[in-house]
Structures are given as structure tokens and as C-alpha cells.
Amino acid sequence: MRYLGILVCALSLGGLALEVNLLEVNLAVAPGGRYEFSFVVRNELTIPERLGLYTGDWDRDEWGENRFYPPGTLPRSLAPWITVGPAAFVLGPGEAREIRGVVTVPAGVSAGTYWGIVFVHGEPRPVEYGGTTVMVAKRIGIKVYATVGSPRPQGTVRKLEVRGLNPLWVTLEFVNSGLVHIREVRAEVQVHDAQGRELVRVEALPVPSLPGSVRWIVAETDLRPGPGTYVVLVRVDFGGEEILGAQATLRVRPLNLVPLAPGLGVPQDLDGDGLHEDVDGNGVFDEEDVRLFSQTWDTPGVQGNARAFDFDNSGRVDAADVESLKAFLARARP
Ligand SMILES: [Ca+2]
Ligand SMILES: [Ca+2]
Numbered sequence: 001m002r003y004l005g006i007l008v009c010a011l012s013l014g015g016l017a018l019e020v021n022l023l024e025v026n027l028a029v030a031p032g033g034r035y036e037f038s039f040v041v042r043n044e045l046t047i048p049e050r051l052g053l054y055t056g057d058w059d060r061d062e063w064g065e066n067r068f069y070p071p072g073t074l075p076r077s078l079a080p081w082i083t084v085g086p087a088a089f090v091l092g093p094g095e096a097r098e099i100r101g102v103v104t105v106p107a108g109v110s111a112g113t114y115w116g117i118v119f120v121h122g123e124p125r126p127v128e129y130g131g132t133t134v135m136v137a138k139r140i141g142i143k144v145y146a147t148v149g150s151p152r153p154q155g156t157v158r159k160l161e162v163r164g165l166n167p168l169w170v171t172l173e174f175v176n177s178g179l180v181h182i183r184e185v186r187a188e189v190q191v192h193d194a195q196g197r198e199l200v201r202v203e204a205l206p207v208p209s210l211p212g213s214v215r216w217i218v219a220e221t222d223l224r225p226g227p228g229t230y231v232v233l234v235r236v237d238f239g240g241e242e243i244l245g246a247q248a249t250l251r252v253r254p255l256n257l258v259p260l261a262p263g264l265g266v267p268q269d270l271d272g273d274g275l276h277e278d279v280d281g282n283g284v285f286d287e288e289d290v291r292l293f294s295q296t297w298d299t300p301g302v303q304g305n306a307r308a309f310d311f312d313n314s315g316r317v318d319a320a321d322v323e324s325l326k327a328f329l330a331r332a333r334p
Helices: 287-296 319-332
Strands: 002-007 018-020 024-029 034-043 049-060 066-069 082-085 088-091 096-104 112-121 125-129 132-148 155-165 168-176 182-193 198-203 207-209 214-220 228-237 244-252
Touching: 018 132, 024 034, 024 096, 034 049, 034 088, 034 132, 049 082, 049 132, 082 112, 088 096, 096 112, 096 132, 155 228, 155 244, 168 182, 168 207, 168 228, 168 244, 182 214, 198 214, 207 214, 287 319
Parallel strands: 002 132, 024 132
Antiparallel strands: 018 034, 034 096, 049 066, 049 088, 049 112, 082 096, 112 132, 125 132, 155 168, 168 214, 182 198, 182 207, 182 228, 228 244
């Protein structure tokens, strides 16, 4: 049996369900203060569930994925300030229990947001999933933030990068250089042509940002820029005193396609989407194109015309594009 650890807010897998009534606690605190919080855990199972409670640290990676650490790992860990109990308890079928926690703020602590997490952890159980039996342990995390004082949010945009061109998407690197958790960093991206005309304007999905963290924000457009010069402008509103701006110039060069092997045709875009899936240029998209591309993706004929062959729209051509071309073919011929 494989062991599958799953972090969910309300897991419902084959009738296994554990629920909490909130996933986040936000406290405005003062040094030396004592603050209570509570949440309700409910067992939606038809059998009793043995549960454990413990604290931990967490943060988010550059793409927003949660990462978890033992309590007290991070410099701004709230875990040592949290007491929550009981450490273990049993909930009968359909039963609910209020869990109480206390945050005790040390005297003399400096301003800013401190954060941690309280886990409710169930027992691993065998579950039928996709024809096999896996061990599933339910774990729910309740994020706890405590902010001392009210320092101003601070941030910078460190990088703006154009990634894929088909269609165009960009990433910007936001750094939370202040002391407080920012609940929403909002970014707007505009693309202008060389004459300053706005071609597209999109808003990225707002993202949260912990103090000291670096976050990549993704903005996807529906623009497929042809050869020319463009200006990509971003505005970032993170609730600070100012709106941040950044810009990048994009130059899209004309394609200069050549046959990728002697005796073959010039690669062709058969459906007009900008991608040249007919790699051997014989007017047909088939296994031969995938085979040729798997042997030639790193040659100058491909790399010098990357946007024609960037099948996964990652902004570069590599072995992953062979897989994407293969998937295109499977979709074209069900
Ligand atoms: Ca072909
Ligand atoms: Ca690619």
C-alpha cells in the first residue's frame, strides 16, 4: 500500500470527511498580550476519528505553494507563541468540538506579522482510490497570523520577464520587503505597440505575500505578437503608499525557417496558430514530425526560431516541447 498524505480543507474521499469552520485566524496584537482564538472541528465520518493537534511553521514558495516546517524554524515563527489543546482527542460520528487556542505575545517583540499554523491530523486509513488501496491521513491546517503594531506594507518589483509568446504571458517578481503580511498583491499588465497603442490589458490573479518573501506573479494575455517591437508595462498595487511600475521591451523577430534535415521541406504552420507542427514541411502533421523534432529541437534551425516551436509556450524550446508536440498529435488523431 502506498502512503498518501493529503492536506485539504475538507477532504471528501470515499465518504471520509473532516471539516473545520475556518482556515485562517488574523489577530492584531500588542507585545505582552494574550489572545484567544477558536475553531470547530467536525467529524463527518460514520465511524469515530482519533485526531491530533499540533503547531508548525509554513511559508509559500515563489509560485505560491505552501511549504511546511517544524515549529520555530522560521525567524518570524508564531508557533512558539501558540498553545492549543487537547493534543489528542476522539470525535464520534457526526460529532463536533470547539478547539481553543491562545497566542501569548512576548513583551518587547518588534513590530510586524508573525505567523504559524495549527494542524488537525487524523489517523491514516485505507481508501479505495482509482482501483488501488492507498493510506490517506487527513490533515487540515489553520493558518494563524498575528500582527504587532501597524507597519506600512513595503514591496518592490524586482524582475519583469516575458515568457511564452503564443499567446504572450509574463511573470513579475514581487518582493515583500516590509514587515507585514500583504493579503492581496494586484498586478495589471498592458502591452503597447511601437506607436504606443494599447494592444491588451489584463489583471493577474491577486496573490498574498508574507514578509520577506519573493513571489512570481503570472499574467496571461490572449495576444499573439507578430514581428515587431512592443512595450510591456506593469502596475502593482499592494496596498502601500505608492503603485509600483515596471516595463520591458519585447522584440519579436521575423522567423527564418529552414529545412531541419537535407531533402525536407520548410516547417509549416498548418492551422495558423503560429506553431509549426509540420516539422518536416510535407504538408501533413504526423508521427514523422514528432520523430524529426525529437532529433532536431536543439539545432540552430529550431532554436533560432524558438517561437515557432515552443509548443508548451514556456518561452524556450527543450525536450518538454517534444512531449507537447506528441500530445498535440494524440489530440489531432483521437
Ligand atoms: Ca509533416
Ligand atoms: Ca517550450
